[in-house]
Amino acid sequence: MEATDVWTLTSTALVLIMTPGLALFYGGLVRVRSVVNMMLFSVSAMGVVGMLWILYGYSMSVFGEGDGWFAGNPFREFGLATTDPSEFIGVGFGAVFAMITTALISGAIADRVGLGSWVLFSGVWATLVYFPVAAWVWGGGWISQLGSWLGTPEVIDLAGGTAIHINAGAAALALAIVVGKRRDFARGAHRPHSIPLVTIGAALLWFGWIGFNAGLATDAGTAGLILVNTLGSPAAAIIGWLAIDALRGRKPGVIGAASGAVAGLVAITPAAANLAPGFALLLGLLAGAACAFAIDWKFRLGYDDSLDVVGLHLVAGVLGTVYLGFFAFDDGLFTGGDAGLLLVQVISVLGVVVYSFVASLLIAFGVKFTTGLRVPAEVEEGGIDAAAHGEEAYALDAGGRL
Template structure:
């Protein structure tokens, strides 16, 4: 087995742990009575998307010779029955990306949506949105061919600025709009219940992101650049978020710093192999500041994106994807005097945004018609965990033990 295959195998393990890390990050951000529900959304996404990926998602995510159109033929590798085992490492690497992309969306609907509604949405969304978009970006589809068609540099998306973060962020916006606002939705009304869980979750995300961005690197120099940039951007984004909070009169906190790190990681995802570390630092500062401001838009615009999937993933994904058009090696507007890359980055970014938002909106409306989508308001107030799942995140009081005969 080649050394690059070993690294991709290890990277798949790194990315796999990101979804449980996301569960911890999201679980810490919600109120104590909906922790189980929120974490189960991430874990259930791993289940439903993992199964669909093996059945037909992998087949849809790339175009074989002679294929073209909306997505790959879902039956050509159905169930991976006749798939060449030599490709299985790549199949597995793609599976963990599909899992976490879908799980990201769930943060937008915390505290108020039932598990069955979420699982139905997740399965249909992966089928109609993620699998086709992955084919467009990495599997030979129109985004991969855009530069050739227009006579410009090719679209750059190393690990998913468009296919993952813009895609999930646009879907989160659509789903949040359809789900409606939480009971008592207002600034400061739904505070994170566990700052330590948020910190641990963010740490696991950053840890796994090394494999997320660098899993397909084939040369030492490329892998090293990806590593340094995946450290530089989130580090600068932490500072960008904290400085922005201080300048606007907010007290700096760990939740903001952790969110800043995630925003920086999102922004560097498409560009970690195509920026110098200095430009990665600037990208992180911009992303951290922009995301700190963007998370408050939900109160002004009136949509309830519970855990700021839009403010982090959509905003930072757009910034990171478009930033390449200015500062990418050789082809950026400021680094090579070429506006062609900026053009194709914008077309790809907004193309995915519009497609994901529209289709996600239709899926969410369909799920709402079938299931109602939301839990009853009294369940939301009482707590989804105990009513819907029969579990609580913390057993703070031990059940009374049966009385035993006293010792004599």
């Protein structure tokens, strides 16, 4: 086995642990009565999307000869029955990306959606949105060909600024709109129940993100650059977020620092192999500051994105993808290139935002018509964990003690 295959195999394990890490991160952010429900959304996404990826997701995400523009043929390698075993490491690496992308969306609907509705949405969404968009970006689709069509540099998206974060963020916005607000939605009404869980989850995400960004690196120099940028951007984003909180007169906290780290990780995802470390630090500062402001938009605009999937993943994903148009090696507007790269970066962002939002909106309405989508009011008010799952995050005795 080649050394690069060993590294991709290792990176697959790193990315795999990110989804349980996300479960901890999201679980800590919700109230104690919906921890099980929130964590189960991430775990169930691993189950549903992992199965679908093996059955037909991989086939849809990789164009074959003459397979068309929208997505690959799902029956070409159905169940991987005819897939060359030499491709299996790549199949596994793609599977863990599909899992966490779908799980990210669930943060927008905390406290008020049943597991069955979520499982139905996640399976249909992966099929109709994630697999095709992955084909556009990495499987020979229109985003990967945009530069050659327009005579510009090719679109840069190392590890999923468009396919992962913008895609999930746009879907989260659509789903949150269809589901509606929590019954007691208001600023300050929903406090995270466990800062330690949030910290552990953020740490696992950052740990796994090294494999996320560098899993396909083929030489030490590229891998080293990706590593440094994957450390530097979130580090700077922590400072950017805390600085904005200080300027607004807010007390610094772990939730803000952890959210800043995630914002920096999201922003560097498309860009880690194409920015000098100094520009990666600047990107992190901008992402931390921008996302610190963006998470307040849900109160101003009136949509209930419970755990700020839109404010973190959509905003930082757009920022990191477009930023490359200005500062990418050689082709950025300020680094020796012209506006060509910026043009294709913006087009790719707009294409994914519009498609993901519209398709996700239609899927969400379909699920709402089929299952009702939302749990009954008494379940939401009394606690979804005990009513829907028969489990509680913490076993308390009659006196309320652990």
